[in-house]
Amino acid sequence: MKYLKKNNILHLVTVLAVTLCFQCADNFKKVQQVGVLQNEPAGVAKDINLKYTDSGLLTANLLSPKMLDYSNREFGYSEFPEGIFLILYDKNQNKSTVISDYAIYYNETAMIDLQGNVKLATYKNDTLYTDQLYYFEKDEWVFTNNPFRLKSPSGDTYGNGLDSDVDFTQINILEMNNSEFQIDN
The missing domain is CATH 1.20.5 (Single alpha-helices involved in coiled-coils or other helix-helix interfaces)
Structure with a gap:
């Protein structure tokens, strides 16, 4: 037992x-x-050409050699390690372009963090140069806390920190340095 x-x-x-x-x-x-x-990314895309429309009108066209999709994260994002070329269209189909060496698009906030040789050129011949620029897609608003150069038909503006709409009609500059420009009457 x-x-x-x-x-x-x-x-x-x-x-x-x-x-x-x-x-x-x-x-x-x-x-x-x-x-x-x-x-690991949820997906990898090469040679992308994304077109965004709103009410049948083309609003943006994003071109990039490579995109890494991290939508599997808690705060999902898309990474563009080889840079982007972004064309933005206004209501009248005027084109503005954005170029950067690297970018991250955050899905929840619809914000793009552009880094490295950032250039934003408007259809009105205004061009912004900086090392980092944040673009808020919904508000069509940009800002940087880094040094910048804003080249326009009225002259060049240099400074640190800029907050503006994408057409540069409503600009706030935090600190201006050695700038030459004309103020219209």
């Missing part, structure tokens, strides 16, 4: 130990998969 009890207890302990080992191994595999999903 003692032998049977010992045998039953030994079998029970063995079954529990094996069950726990399988459960731990299964959880470890799940943890490994989560780590891979969080560190």
